[in-house]
Amino acid sequence: MVTLTIDGKIAQVPKGTTIMEAAKSVNIQIPHLCYLKEINEIAACRVCCVEVEGERAMVTACNNHVKEGMVVHTNSPRARTTRRTNVQLILSQHDCKCATCVRSGNCQLQNISNDLGILELPFETQLPQGLRSAWTKTFPLYRDFNKCIKCMRCIQICDKIQTLSIWDLAGTGSRTTIDVSGNRVIKDSDCALCGQCITHCPVGGLRERDDTAKARMALADQEKITVVQVAPAVRTAWGEYFGLDREEATMERMAAALRRLGFDYIYDTNFSADLTIMEEGNELLHRLKSGALVRWPMFTSCCPGWVRFLKSQYPELTSQLSTAKSPQQMFGALSKTWLAEKLNVASEKICCVSIMPCVAKKAEAELPTMGGEYGSDVDIVLTARELVRMMRADHLDPHFIEEEPLDDPMGIHTGAGVIFGATGGVMEAALRTVSYVLTGENPDPDAFDAVRTEPGLREVTYTVAGIPVRCAVVSGLGNARKLIEQLKEGKVHYDFVEVMACPGGCVGGGGQPISVEDEELYGVRGERLYELDQKNPLRFSHENPVVQALYQEYLGEPLGEKAHHLLHTDHKAWDMPTQKEQ
């Protein structure tokens, strides 16, 4: 242990602790911007500079370790001036029009600047002009050169966690900025659209393409019947902005809010998650029995970030993806067909909107393969953050909105559908149903809980009706890459692999609300989903009564002709930009 003094307080911390973390241990929060624990400790913003007695220069707290007897001042006149001046310098190259910024109120730079009481800048504003600040308006990921503060977090997240290295420094000297690596433009890159760079951006430098105006237009269109579906993970996080407890921020309260926004039918993507299990689970059994999984496993396909990753990094493995569409797309396809028939309206009158914890879902919905004679499966994809913005615009305070039931028929779901939003959830839900199909009996619903939580690799072999099913679950694309490399080297063999692009699964998704305190929230959000699963009297997808009815009255059998037409897709029928080059 090392003993040191910070602002007169004695701190005792293990050797190798940074000054930043040591200060935190005695409840001193040293202001910082670029620092992201264990991911970006690079001392770039110089806001965390402190004065250490006996040192000639100011010392950054984020990347320097404590020493025995060290005396640290975080509020000496020199420390105050350093902090203030460096924040002012950052502000001089930041577009400070907070009123029109998506991150206003949720911005680390705004917080620090306000905390420091900076009312004016002694420096001239320097912002890149013209083409130097140009970015595509159509790609689902939007970057604002004028708001970026070059903290490098996006580079590090993409390098270290997702291993796609989409971002890099560009330019030198005073023009140094962040841009797509390898002198590419984002549309030509192999960006998976996981959105982790967005959720780790301390300011408004990165965000999703805003589709709320498009949604408003659909809502305002009297001719359109707006059908909204909400992904499982959104219900764990949407209340965060409003300060609503996770237990209070229920799907039913969100349903009421969505109704206030003007949506005609409020449904749940959990419903189509149950449906996905029927298709994907049966597909797994089919592939397993036909001996198609000897060399390579079947991969889940519900995460579009993962599908984009696999197609750009390992295109040769594309056919190992389950052909089942994701729950979002299955829902969309049924909303335009089955539901349209039930409502007795033409498909084109239906506008299917989805609320997703995800940025890649925007790209998935736009794929040429995701639709049919009825049009696109899904018309508009909004992130959880966009939903919150729409609610705020309509001055809806969920504290004062009573819960309301979802609409029939696609509002019904099981616990198996709800856990899709957490890493391991798809695997667990599938195993519950596969076990039933093979044995004719429901297993203990918690029999497969070893695949839950934590982003790292989980490997379990379950023997179901005498058949060993070798399962592996990972989340985060870096973890996925490791797993695939192991598979390629023949060091591991699996039958069924679930991959989610975002660490922790969709609950940690790139479209979820952002913590201004840099908290990683996938853990608590995931727990909430497992609570909802526990509380649900239905824990098996095949027991979803509406799914059962759907097969009886409309689809026929899982993997049957109609199901194949509406609920499955050809992942090879489109290319990632980097595939086209090859």
Added chain:
Amino acid sequence: MSRLSIETPGRVQTVLDGLHRDMERRISASAYGLCPVDMSLNYLRLCHAQTCGKCVPCRIGLGQLADLIELVLDRRASLETINIIERTAKVIADSADCAIGYEAAHMVLRGIRGFREDYEEHVLHGRCISALNHPVPCVSACPAHVDVPGYIALVRDGRYEDAVKLIRKDNPFPSSCAYVCEHPCESQCRRRMVDDAINICGLKRFAVDHAQPMAAPPMSEPTGKTVGIIGGGPGGLTAAYYLSLMGHKVTVYEQRPKLGGMLRYGIPDYRLPQDVLDKDIDHILTTGINVLTNVSIGKDVSMEDIQKSFDAVYISIGAHNDKKLGLEGEDAINVVSAVELLRGIGEGNVPDFKGKKICIIGGGNVSMDATRTAKRLGAESVTCVYRRRVDDMTALAEEIEEAMAEGCQILPLQAPARIEKDAEGKVAALWTKPQIIGPYGKDGRPKPISADVPEFRIECDYVIVAIGQAIDARPFESIGIKTFHGTIQAEETSSVSEVANVFAGGDAVSGPATVIRAVAAGKVAAANIDTYLGFDHKISCDVEIPASHLSNTPPCGRVNLKSHCTPDCQGNFDLVVEGMSLKEAQQESSRCLRCDHFGFSSFKGGRNTEW
């Protein structure tokens, strides 16, 4: 009222002169990978600040050029802008009244012509082609990428064994390099921006001189693969060491009685004592390398046999052949090549130069070695003849100074003309044509031209030729390996495209170079041979690097090593350069700016812990 007064520079000028010197050091310590367009712009702005303001092209033109380049960098230019820059710069170069203007314009023109594609990339895509590829200047400048800040920190902490262990991760010749490395690592040392480069080589010497012998790192499981290495010099033994650690069975073929190559047979003992070299070689051999000395490829064993009997072969022969002057009288008795002389001494054939007059021809490091060796062999006079100026000599400046301090004469601007023989056919004198220095050649160096004065006669008994070395690659052509100007043609990965299992590197491929380049080539070969054999062994080091100090020391002079050069060094091959004292080593190591912690490296690519 006095008519004249003595002018002394004022305080402003004194400070400004200091800033000029600081800037000069700073520019020469520039990192690799800076944007050439951005640098050009800023040099141009500096040039413009120097303008006196009288003539139009300089006063206005340089500013307009700068603004145009700024447009390029701001992505507000078109390809036509580049043409305007070029046209304008040409006019300024042609019509500015003095060098302040026209030289500035020439710099811009050189850039437009030298890196036009960088200009175009900025115009078309707003991006730089260049990128900072390695953030620690000394590590990137070292061909073997030795972890310099790491071992300097270890020396500072008194952990000499760990320092040597860390160096050996990338270079198994720490001792030899501590004595004779040309230390390219120091050229871009960021400390030059503060005061002067760290004496990295001197600190390495302190580490190796104070470290106790230690065991080699644990070896990987035997792979059953065999590698033959041709040439037991620094390159070959580096490859041998790492391949052996990786678990391959290595056999080294050496044509001479002992290992070490040029380190033993080319570098005199007063620079690199044999026992220092032996420390490195002994450590390398503890990994269980099979050594066959006195074996010459092409004579004692054919290349075909070697290629067939090993899974992989690395050719790492040195440049042991000499180059000829092509002068009349070169066939005279007592005309010897420097490599021959030094090799003879290495083998124990020490000639007696007592009372003799010796002329050495050439201006490189080998020439200095021959010059100073001749002095030690008892020569009455030693004259090093060089056709350019002393400033143009390629030998290290300290080598030249030390040679002069030992009483050797350097005779510059004399081009050898012919060698005069006596009646017995022995050397009687060297005739030279006096030169003056002339215009710059294509290589960027000023060329000597005839002084148009009569030839000069230097009476002497021996002429030692040190104008370069050559490779004998003929024995390898038999298996289809291609050679070009006498060197083996190999890829940058060391592989030889004609023969799958053969690799080559070092002097054999590049022509005569330095120890550290040979070591680097051996390291590259070891990694790629391992891959070729189907493995992915990693070489790493478990030494924990001390945490950086929190702030840096104030400006402080660089510790240079002391040389004991005296004119009465006849018969004395003792080490000339003395290592640092403990106090000096501690002070010098404390000057290190720890670029492995401060600056770009904590963001990207700071420390390679394995390769």
